[in-house]
Amino acid sequence: MNYDIIKMLHALAAVAATGPLLFAPWLSERLKHCRPENAGLLLRGLEVADRYYNIAGWVLILSGIAMFWLYDWHRLFQIWFLLSIAIFVIDSLAEKKLRDPANSALATLRPGDTGWSTNVSRLHKAVVIQMSCTSSILTIMLLHSQLDINLLSVTPFTGV
Template sequence: MNYDVIKIFHALAAVAATGPLLFAPWLSARLKICCSENAALLLQGLTVTDRFYNIAGWALMLSGIGMFWLYDWHRLFQVWFLLSVAIFIIDSLAEKRLRDPAIAALVKLHPGGAEWGATVARLHKAVLAQMICTSAILIVMLLHSQLNINLLSVAPFHQY
């Protein structure tokens, strides 16, 4: 296994994981004002974006494990990694506690019904939380990258 190939795959998986969550908030916002004919299509679109996000997320985690195994095992306790894991936990909680139950409830409800608005609002909040978390992880990774913008490894009180 070549470290550079895995790193490129990891970067592509990160972009692929971020992509659906930039589109999903539009779908969830449209659910608030949709008619009953479009509700099933919008829910199916959200399910597809979630599935694509989860597949990209698994590719991201597996390639990250591969990179750690090959070379970066010493980075497990660095701030950028711990911050990324904490943000990922928040993302997972938003999906399991808000998004999945809201989608399961919306499949059974009809647009314009009594519970529809509150459930769509809960779903939209979860989708926005996931989008923000995934984007935040991508930003942390970019700030930590090997580029000159490596801000997370600056030692603020370092004496020369």
């Protein structure tokens, strides 16, 4: 395993995790005043964004473990790492305590039903928290990044 390749995969997974969540608050905000025929499409869009976020999150976790195993085990107690873990815990709590129950409730409700606006507000709050947490972790990672690869200095086809 090459450390730089794993680190590049880790960075790409962080961007892939953040990307879908940048659109999710817009989708969840639209749920507040949507027509009944659009509710399913908006909920499906949020579900797809969450699926890509979760897949990228697992790639991020596994590549992070590989990086620690290969080289970075000594960074476990650095402040940027501990801060990232704390933010990740907040993200996970928002998903488990707010987003998942709201999604379950909204699957059985239609716009205008009793409980629709309450659950849409919970879902929107969770989505905003998750987007903020993930963006914060990405920012911490980018500020701390020490990637040794300089793509502008790579010479293709050397030694051929």
